[in-house]
Amino acid sequence: MKQTAGKPLKVALLGCGVVGSQVIRLMREQAGDLAARIGAPLELAGVAVRRPGRVRGVEVDPLLITTDAEALVTRDDVDIVVEVIGGIEPARSLILAAMNSGKSVVTANKALLAEDGATIHAAARDNTVDLYFEAAVAGAIPLIRPMRESLAGDHVHRVLGIVNGTTNYILDKMDSSGASFSEALEEAQALGYAEADPTADVEGFDAAAKAAILAGIAFHSRVTAADVHREGITEISAANVASAREMGYVIKLLAICARSDDGRSFGVRVHPAMIPRTHPLAGVREAYNAVFVEAESAGRLMFYGAGAGGAPTASAVLGDIVAVARNRLAGTCGPEESTYADLTVHPMGETVTRYHVSLDVADKPGVLARVAEMFAKQDVSIQTVRQEGLGDDAQLVLVTHRASDAALSATIEGLRELDIVRDVVSVMRVEGEDAS
Numbered sequence: 001m002k003q004t005a006g007k008p009l010k011v012a013l014l015g016c017g018v019v020g021s022q023v024i025r026l027m028r029e030q031a032g033d034l035a036a037r038i039g040a041p042l043e044l045a046g047v048a049v050r051r052p053g054r055v056r057g058v059e060v061d062p063l064l065i066t067t068d069a070e071a072l073v074t075r076d077d078v079d080i081v082v083e084v085i086g087g088i089e090p091a092r093s094l095i096l097a098a099m100n101s102g103k104s105v106v107t108a109n110k111a112l113l114a115e116d117g118a119t120i121h122a123a124a125r126d127n128t129v130d131l132y133f134e135a136a137v138a139g140a141i142p143l144i145r146p147m148r149e150s151l152a153g154d155h156v157h158r159v160l161g162i163v164n165g166t167t168n169y170i171l172d173k174m175d176s177s178g179a180s181f182s183e184a185l186e187e188a189q190a191l192g193y194a195e196a197d198p199t200a201d202v203e204g205f206d207a208a209a210k211a212a213i214l215a216g217i218a219f220h221s222r223v224t225a226a227d228v229h230r231e232g233i234t235e236i237s238a239a240n241v242a243s244a245r246e247m248g249y250v251i252k253l254l255a256i257c258a259r260s261d262d263g264r265s266f267g268v269r270v271h272p273a274m275i276p277r278t279h280p281l282a283g284v285r286e287a288y289n290a291v292f293v294e295a296e297s298a299g300r301l302m303f304y305g306a307g308a309g310g311a312p313t314a315s316a317v318l319g320d321i322v323a324v325a326r327n328r329l330a331g332t333c334g335p336e337e338s339t340y341a342d343l344t345v346h347p348m349g350e351t352v353t354r355y356h357v358s359l360d361v362a363d364k365p366g367v368l369a370r371v372a373e374m375f376a377k378q379d380v381s382i383q384t385v386r387q388e389g390l391g392d393d394a395q396l397v398l399v400t401h402r403a404s405d406a407a408l409s410a411t412i413e414g415l416r417e418l419d420i421v422r423d424v425v426s427v428m429r430v431e432g433e434d435a436s
């Protein structure tokens with residue numbers, strides 16, 4: 001619906017937590033500038049929350065607070081609905097109700113978009129309203145819009161990066177100050193980086209949702225969270241971090257979306273990986289995120305910035321509010337979802353990368369030969385071998401050349417069967433060498 005310039009555009013806010021409270025603050029503090037940029041003032045129509053009496057990070061007129069979110073999103077005078085509740089329900093029903101009532105929607109909800117983006121995008125299209133979601137991936141970093149719009153004329157081969165602030169904060173603290181996993185997680189929660197249930201962060205669900213969204217946009221295909229191979233960081237020990245450090249590596253939780261060589265399929269994965277300390281991603285500290293996008297003509301682009309936290313995320317939300325408000329004034333809508341390519345997602349077993357394998361082995365002659373034979377049997381070539389410790393504490397640390405995940409898994413299974421292998425201590429993918 002075309003809006004008359006000058007008349008306030010009314011914004012309904014769903015959720016007033018870490019992000020929502022900062023959205024209100026920025027809308028208030030920058031009211032004049034925002035009105036000038038949009039061509040009409042923004043006005044907060046109401047704020048839906050779960051616990052109305054709660055003290056918030058921002059002062060809110062009690063008359064604006066409601067627990068009846070559905071009534072708020074369907075109100076005739078509301079133009080734009082901003083969803084920062086999170087999770088699947090009631091967020092999905094509220095967004096659909098809003099769109100079915102002709103409101104444009106801004107959301108930071110990657111979990112919902114990765115779970116059921118098809119329904120939400122279809123509702124936006126059917127109702128000719130906007131769906132903007134810049135804050136859903138990589139916090140403040142402008143990434144969705146460059147990928148949806150600026151790179152729409154290019155052919156993306158690969159998207160690779162750090163897309164979860166909480167896990168990056170934890171791994172960085174473990175690496176730089178020797179903090180324990182739980183201490184670092186508590187700090188990340190206190191700083192407002194973690195999801196309401198931090199399992200989503202540490203088990204990789206949040207990064208997987210973001211990877212699904214990025215892969216869908218990059219490869220013009222429908223991708224859901226279920227398509228993403230996911231491993232979290234809960235198994236990463238202080239010893240793993242220290243051992244990586246000794247070898248000149250740092251451990252990061254990476255999201256990697258990559259087209260196959262024939263271009264007909266792609267893989268999407270989230271897992272911890274060792275990267276060389278000289279790699280640009282190694283310097284991404286605390287809750288910062290960084291994403292490389294590699295495209296045919298553009299080459300390699302790097303996006304870097306604050307990946308989590310109230311104000312940075314609210315910045316992305318505000319950018320979307322401005323875009324949606326401008327569209328409403330112009331009587332237009334932003335780009336629709338593009339899934340025309342309909343490429344298939346290939347299984348993790350077909351992924352090719354390098355591996356760091358640490359084995360607890362018996363200290364006797366012939367051990368190295370038998371271990372090497374097991375790698376050779378699966379056609380996994382060893383690049384380096386190092387022996388650590390002596391006698392009963394001997395460990396073999398091997399780094400492979402590039403091999404498929406299936407071949408590596410079969411090698412590990414075989415190694416577990418050998419009487420000379422007491423334990424497979426750790427297996428970690430190695431990324432980012434040869435500037436890859």
Ligand SMILES: NC(=O)C1=CN([C@@H]2O[C@H](COP(=O)(O)OP(=O)(O)OC[C@H]3O[C@@H](n4cnc5c(N)ncnc54)[C@H](OP(=O)(O)O)[C@@H]3O)[C@@H](O)[C@H]2O)C=CC1
Nearest residue numbers: 015016017018019049050051084085086108109308309313
């Ligand atoms: N925190 C971050 O750094 C980032 C978060 N995001 C995303 O932004 C969204 C919000 O995150 P965040 O602000 O951290 O979350 P919070 O948990 O801090 O806030 C959630 C808000 O939603 C409200 N709420 C919960 N359930 C309902 C309900 N049934 N009806 C109405 N309101 C409800 C809560 O109300 P009450 O206050 O009364 O409990 C609270 O105000 C999520 O999708 C998250 O993934 C995206 C990027 C970064």
Ligand SMILES: N[C@@H](CC=O)C(=O)O
Nearest residue numbers: 164165166193194195
């Ligand atoms: N919990 C998320 C918040 C931003 O998306 C993260 O840590 O990255």
